[in-house]
Amino acid sequence: MASKIPIGSPVRTQAIVNRYFVKAKKNLGQNFLVDQNAILGIVAAAGIEADDQVIEIGPGIGSLTEQLLLAGAKVFAYEVDDSLPPILQTELPQKINGVSLADRFKLILKDVLKADFKADIGDFFDFSKPIKVVANLPYYITTPIIFALAESDLHFASLTLMMQKEVAERLEAKPGTKAFGPLTIAVQTQMQVKLALTVSHNSFMPRPKVDSSVVVLTPLTDKPAISNREHFNWVVKMCFSQRRKTLNNNLKTLVPDKDERKQLLQCLGIDGHLRPEDLTIAQFIEIAKEIPAK
Numbered sequence: 001m002a003s004k005i006p007i008g009s010p011v012r013t014q015a016i017v018n019r020y021f022v023k024a025k026k027n028l029g030q031n032f033l034v035d036q037n038a039i040l041g042i043v044a045a046a047g048i049e050a051d052d053q054v055i056e057i058g059p060g061i062g063s064l065t066e067q068l069l070l071a072g073a074k075v076f077a078y079e080v081d082d083s084l085p086p087i088l089q090t091e092l093p094q095k096i097n098g099v100s101l102a103d104r105f106k107l108i109l110k111d112v113l114k115a116d117f118k119a120d121i122g123d124f125f126d127f128s129k130p131i132k133v134v135a136n137l138p139y140y141i142t143t144p145i146i147f148a149l150a151e152s153d154l155h156f157a158s159l160t161l162m163m164q165k166e167v168a169e170r171l172e173a174k175p176g177t178k179a180f181g182p183l184t185i186a187v188q189t190q191m192q193v194k195l196a197l198t199v200s201h202n203s204f205m206p207r208p209k210v211d212s213s214v215v216v217l218t219p220l221t222d223k224p225a226i227s228n229r230e231h232f233n234w235v236v237k238m239c240f241s242q243r244r245k246t247l248n249n250n251l252k253t254l255v256p257d258k259d260e261r262k263q264l265l266q267c268l269g270i271d272g273h274l275r276p277e278d279l280t281i282a283q284f285i286e287i288a289k290e291i292p293a294k
């Protein structure tokens with residue numbers, strides 16, 4: 001039996017890939033982190049402290065998981081690739097500060113988009129305490145998982161998520177910019193968005209085509225009142241249906257009558273000649289309130 005890979009080794013990912021002949025599965029968004037600075041950067045951005053309860057999405061071969069455990073977190077992980085758990089069970093530290101791995105780490109083989117968090121996690125976590133989500137996300141689930149987490153009834157302290165740089169830019173965009181759109185608005189009405197770090201594509205194995213960013217999302221304590229979120233998201237989507245056209249044009253589907261449209265915009269004090277990206281989030285909330293739900 002080959003000797004154990006040292007805990008916290010900066011070449012851990014490469015060593016595990018070599019030892020277990022791991023072939024990254026493109027269809028599962030497998031881009032394993034090889035850059036120790038990036039891994040430690042994610043743990044720092046998440047502000048992991050002893051006994052933090054962390055949900056990790058896609059532990060892969062455990063490069064990030066190991067550092068979460070060493071920082072003192074208790075980790076519950078969702079993974080879909082059934083070839084990986086045996087590697088994790090062998091290569092993760094068997095004891096962390098005198099506590100056994102089984103008491104600090106639990107994995108469920110399940111698509112996180114089908115998660116029933118409280119039922120899946122059971123008594124592994126104390127749900128009266130806040131939970132942190134930390135993940136180097138498989139890119140293909142970035143948007144749906146953010147929506148699913150935002151809608152879940154778990155008490156989150158924060159979501160620290162690695163994603164494609166371009167998606168991160170959309171999340172933190174300001175009005176008046178090209179990146180500002182329905183995703184920005186859906187997220188910023190629920191969470192504060194902070195860009196923590198940018199990670200070069202060279203930090204992954206295999207190397208993706210584009211760079212990534214780590215974003216920290218923190219639930220807003222003072223969320224704007226949006227009574228029907230589905231309706232709100234739909235109105236916003238319709239307002240952006242033709243980005244290059246004016247708001248007045250985009251509103252035609254929602255308010256077909258020209259005079260009614262004019263009156264609505266006048267009443268709200270919004271210039272119909274503006275492009276949708278030039279409106280503020282507060283203005284979208286006002287528009288949605290005036291449009292009857294389907």
Ligand SMILES: C[S@@+](CC[C@H](N)C(=O)[O-])C[C@H]1O[C@@H](n2cnc3c(N)ncnc32)[C@H](O)[C@@H]1O
Pocket residue numbers: 028029030031032033057058059060061062063064065078079080081110111112113136137138139141
């Ligand atoms: C980008 S890799 C990250 C691996 C590891 N955390 C790292 O940073 O090196 C994404 C991981 O998510 C897993 N995954 C893909 N789709 C998933 C899903 N729907 N639910 C849970 N895990 C998923 C992949 O198998 C892979 O291990």
